[in-house]
Amino acid sequence: MEELPILTVSQREQFLVENDVFGYYGYFEASDVSTQKSMMEIQRDKQLDYLMKGLRQLGREFSSLDANRPWLCYWILHSIALLGESVDDELENNAIEFLGRCQGSDGGYGGGPGQLPHLATTYAAVNALVTIGGDKALSSINREKMSCFLRRMKDRSGGFRMHDMGEMDVRACYTAISVASILNIMDDELTRGLGDYILSCQTYEGGIGGEPGSEAHGGNTYCGLATMILINEVDSLNLDSLMNWAVHRQGVEMGFQGRTNKLVDGCYTFWQAAPCVLLQRFYSAHDLVHHGSSHISQGTDEDHEDHHDPEDSDDDDDSDEEDSDEGSVNGHGVHHTSIYINRRVQPVFDSLGLQRYVLLCSKMPDGGFRDKPRKPPDFYHTCYCLSGLSVAQHAWSKDEDTPPLTRDVLGSYSNLLEPVHLLHNVVMDRYNEAIEYFFKAA
Amino acid sequence: MERVIVAHICCLRKVDPWHHWRWVAEKLGPEVAGRELDCTWRVLSLDAKHYLAWSHRQWALRALGGWEDELDYCHELLEADVFNNSAWNQRYYVITQSPLLGGLEAMRESEVSYTIKAILANPANESSWRYLKGLYKDDKESWISDPSVSSVCLNVLSRTDCFHGFALSTLLDLLCDGLRPTNKHRDSVRALANEEPYTNLANLVCTILGRVDPIRANYWAWRKSKITVAAM
Numbered sequence: 001m002e003e004l005p006i007l008t009v010s011q012r013e014q015f016l017v018e019n020d021v022f023g024y025y026g027y028f029e030a031s032d033v034s035t036q037k038s039m040m041e042i043q044r045d046k047q048l049d050y051l052m053k054g055l056r057q058l059g060r061e062f063s064s065l066d067a068n069r070p071w072l073c074y075w076i077l078h079s080i081a082l083l084g085e086s087v088d089d090e091l092e093n094n095a096i097e098f099l100g101r102c103q104g105s106d107g108g109y110g111g112g113p114g115q116l117p118h119l120a121t122t123y124a125a126v127n128a129l130v131t132i133g134g135d136k137a138l139s140s141i142n143r144e145k146m147s148c149f150l151r152r153m154k155d156r157s158g159g160f161r162m163h164d165m166g167e168m169d170v171r172a173c174y175t176a177i178s179v180a181s182i183l184n185i186m187d188d189e190l191t192r193g194l195g196d197y198i199l200s201c202q203t204y205e206g207g208i209g210g211e212p213g214s215e216a217h218g219g220n221t222y223c224g225l226a227t228m229i230l231i232n233e234v235d236s237l238n239l240d241s242l243m244n245w246a247v248h249r250q251g252v253e254m255g256f257q258g259r260t261n262k263l264v265d266g267c268y269t270f271w272q273a274a275p276c277v278l279l280q281r282f283y284s285a286h287d288l289v290h291h292g293s294s295h296i297s298q299g300t301d302e303d304h305e306d307h308h309d310p311e312d313s314d315d316d317d318d319s320d321e322e323d324s325d326e327g328s329v330n331g332h333g334v335h336h337t338s339i340y341i342n343r344r345v346q347p348v349f350d351s352l353g354l355q356r357y358v359l360l361c362s363k364m365p366d367g368g369f370r371d372k373p374r375k376p377p378d379f380y381h382t383c384y385c386l387s388g389l390s391v392a393q394h395a396w397s398k399d400e401d402t403p404p405l406t407r408d409v410l411g412s413y414s415n416l417l418e419p420v421h422l423l424h425n426v427v428m429d430r431y432n433e434a435i436e437y438f439f440k441a442a
Numbered sequence: 443m444e445r446v447i448v449a450h451i452c453c454l455r456k457v458d459p460w461h462h463w464r465w466v467a468e469k470l471g472p473e474v475a476g477r478e479l480d481c482t483w484r485v486l487s488l489d490a491k492h493y494l495a496w497s498h499r500q501w502a503l504r505a506l507g508g509w510e511d512e513l514d515y516c517h518e519l520l521e522a523d524v525f526n527n528s529a530w531n532q533r534y535y536v537i538t539q540s541p542l543l544g545g546l547e548a549m550r551e552s553e554v555s556y557t558i559k560a561i562l563a564n565p566a567n568e569s570s571w572r573y574l575k576g577l578y579k580d581d582k583e584s585w586i587s588d589p590s591v592s593s594v595c596l597n598v599l600s601r602t603d604c605f606h607g608f609a610l611s612t613l614l615d616l617l618c619d620g621l622r623p624t625n626k627h628r629d630s631v632r633a634l635a636n637e638e639p640y641t642n643l644a645n646l647v648c649t650i651l652g653r654v655d656p657i658r659a660n661y662w663a664w665r666k667s668k669i670t671v672a673a674m
Contacts, residue, residue: 009490010525167461204534204576210493213500213539215531217493244611247661248568254657260527260568262491280664348661 010261017263020373021253024360040359040411042389043367044083047382050367051076054379055087059094067111070102070121074128075383081131081427082386082417096137099125103142107149118163119153122146123175130182130426130434138437147185150176158193169210170201174223178424181230182431184438195233198224205260206241207249216245218258218271225275226423234282243279246272247348254353255361255372265371266362266381269354269388274422276349277395284345284398344402347395354392355410358385387425390417400428460494464501475506483515490519491528500535509540524560527569534576550577550584558594565598566605571612586621599630606634607655610647617644618669644669 007015028039055076058069073095080087087095101113102125108117109125129137153160153176160172173194180186200212201224207216208224225242228234249256249272256268362369362385368377369385393416396408400419409416421431467474482499485492503509513536519529537549554577560570574594578585585591591612598609613631617623623643631647632640638649648666652659 008523008525010523162461165465167464203531204579205531205572209531211497211500213504213535214497215493215528243661245572247658250657252657259491260572261525262527346660346663348658348664350657350660353657 013263014261017372018252021255021264021357021361024373025356028360037412039365040415042083042359042363042411042415042417043365044414046365046367047083047386048080048085050364050377051080051083051379051382052087055080055091055095059091059098067115067118067121069112070099070109070124070128072379073099074124074131075379077128077131078426079379079383079386081430082390082420084418087132092132092134093136095128095132096140099129100140103140104145104149106152107142107145107147108153116163117149118166119160119172119175119179120162122149123179126179126182127424127426130424131430133430133433135437138434141183143183143185143438146179146183147187150180150185150190154190156193158195158197160194170198170208170220170223170227171210173198174227177227177230182424182426182434182438184435186230191231194231195228195236198228199236202237202242206238206243206245207259208242215259218249218256218268221246222271222274225278229278229282230423239279239282242275243283243348246275246279250349250354253357253361254350255357256354263372264357266358266369266388267371267384269358269362270384270391270425271388273349273351273354273388273391273395274425277347277391278422280345280348281398343398344396345398347392349395351392351395351408352410355389358389358392359410359415386417387420389415390420391422393417394419460498464498464505467502468505472506475502475508478502478506479508486519490523490526493528496528496532500532503535504539509536509542512536512540513543520560524564525567525569530569530573534573546577546579547581553577554588554590558590561594562597565601565609566607568608571608575612575615582619586616586619592616592621592627596626596630599634605654607651610634610651610654614644614647614651614665617647642669 028036031039054072058072058076077087077095099109102109102111102115102121104110104117106117108119109122110117111121115121126141129141150160152164153162153166153172155161155168157168159168159170160176161168162172162175166172176190177186177194180190197212198208201208201210201214201220203209203214203216205216207218208221209215209217210220214220221242225234225237228237245260248260249258249268251257251264253264255264255266256272257264258268258271358369361373362371362381364370364377368379369382370377371381375381393404393409396402397404397419404416406413418427418429420426421428424431426434463478467478479499479502482495482502485495486499489495503512513533516529516533516536519526520533523529533553537543537553538546543549554574557570557574557577560567561574564570574591575585578588578591595609595613595616598604599606599613610631613621613627628643631643631650634650634654635646636653638646640646645666648662648669651662651665655662
């Protein structure tokens with residue numbers, strides 16, 4: 001009998017997942033056309049049912065040990081907004097009122113009423129309120145106290161701590177800066193030394209870890225990169241190696257993994273695809289030559305598609321989501337030169353493949369999204385699979401004013417989700433509204 | 443006993459327990475170094491890639507010491523699973539941070555030899571290729587002039603039984619960083635070309651990569667578009 005090769009733990013786990021995933025793909029290939037069509041549908045109604053049920057349950061449960069409720073608010077409300085839907089007034093008011101009770105008397109938001117304010121729950125609460133939108137939600141945020149809270153979380157070394165005497169890491173930095181940016185309370189004190197701290201978290205692999213020395217990791221890479229863009233110091237990172245690391249996180253399953261040689265997970269659809277798009281836009285906006293040398297580049301930034309001008313295209317399906325507002329804020333904190341508006345690029349990652357993984361392997365036909373086959377769905381994965389799906393669908397657009405073509409969207413065009421602001425992960429419309437509100441308030 | 447108290451406090455305050463263990467251990471000082479390393483060892487024996495256990499272990503080494511056996515520990519983990527990227531990452535941490543070793547440059551030669559062995563045994567293992575490149579961080583000159591880097595690429599490219607993607611992308615990086623290709627390089631790459639036109643070597647490598655690593659076809663096309671005149 002032939003001797004079987006001894007597999008390492010990594011190899012064995014990887015083969016088991018591949019087996020499951022290719023089982024799903026094989027089933028899809030073998031199905032008839034109408035089954036295939038339905039497998040490719042997002043199933044909006046089922047998704048909304050799942051989300052609304054979760055939101056209502058959130059209101060009803062009063063378990064004081066649950067520190068996750070602001071997160072659940074954000075994950076669910078953001079998912080609903082991505083689907084282009086909104087929530088009734090009563091539920092909205094309940095959410096605003098609940099989050100208001102999580103707000104600390106000295107600023108920031110805790111996991112529940114009376115709980116210690118924490119940067120992560122603060123980020124979730126602010127994003128949830130921005131997603132709800134409107135004066136009542138936005139005015140409920142105490143910006144002055146928030147400033148004090150952020151300053152208290154700032155560490156002398158340049159980073160931020162999650163809470164009083166809490167851990168310091170790249171996530172804490174991102175949550176603080178994202179909030180400061182949206183609320184228009186950014187200042188030099190908050191940004192001092194921050195770039196150096198994050199730079200020290202970029203590893204030899206090219207990705208970014210949670211702390212200096214920690215392994216390059218998808219979530220931390222997103223947090224680190226987004227923060228650097230928001231504070232305008234992104235060019236001190238090694239962008240070539242960051243881009244290289246990020247694109248290599250897409251595996252044979254077509255989904256993304258969080259770290260080298262680890263398993264695919266639907267949530268990394270957002271954490272890894274967003275950096276790919278951010279970097280690609282950054283390179284094109286600055287017409288950077290690879291390796292940052294001053295040599296003549298081989299060619300200007302290429303479009304691999306025809307130049308698509310939304311005004312005279314007739315191959316788009318009619319879409320309610322088409323957004324051609326003038327004066328929309330293009331990536332607050334990201335530089336854009338006007339000649340790149342309304343142009344397209346070929347995304348550096350395989351966007352259709354990624355969408356396929358989300359729709360066939362992560363999506364539950366009865367509602368919700370999950371990490372991978374055999375895992376149960378949850379609201380965290382639902383949020384980040386949908387967010388990532390939106391990023392993937394919009395990946396050909398160089399900026400927010402360029403709507404996706406039919407061929408950018410896997411399945412029917414009705415699968416198209418609302419575009420998100422890549423640095424904050426809230427839908428663009430709500431972001432724009434919030435910025436207008438908080439910048440007027442200044 | 444402290445761990446039980448700390449865990450209880452963490453539960454009540456809803457904060458991260460790993461961080462509080464640091465806070466307590468810091469108060470107790472270097473005498474608990476062994477205990478912290480032991481504790482993380484236990485978690486890692488159940489899950490050798492546990493993210494928080496690794497950061498806690500790195501913190502413990504930094505704050506409390508105990509570096510003596512760490513490189514051996516990494517080796518043990520890699521013997522068991524050479525694809526364990528966390529172990530490679532820890533190895534990098536040790537060779538760059540340990541006060542007992544001479545730092546990256548001093549350790550480079552032995553580490554290159556260690557890594558090349560690992561690469562040749564598993565050319566499809568991304569971890570080892572990234573580690574190899576990491577050994578030359580911030581030292582482009584050594585990276586392009588060290589013959590062992592170039593030769594491991596050529597070695598893998600000459601094999602018919604394995605994945606060529608990492609060897610090709612490493613060669614691409616070398617070329618873009620200023621490596622002057624020899625005929626060996628050109629012949630090696632051309633042998634993999636399927637009648638693809640030869641404009642310049644880096645360009646051809648990108649073309650082949652688009653075929654050999656199709657998931658990243660767009661990325662390799664993007665790389666091709668960014669090749670500078672100097673890399674021709």
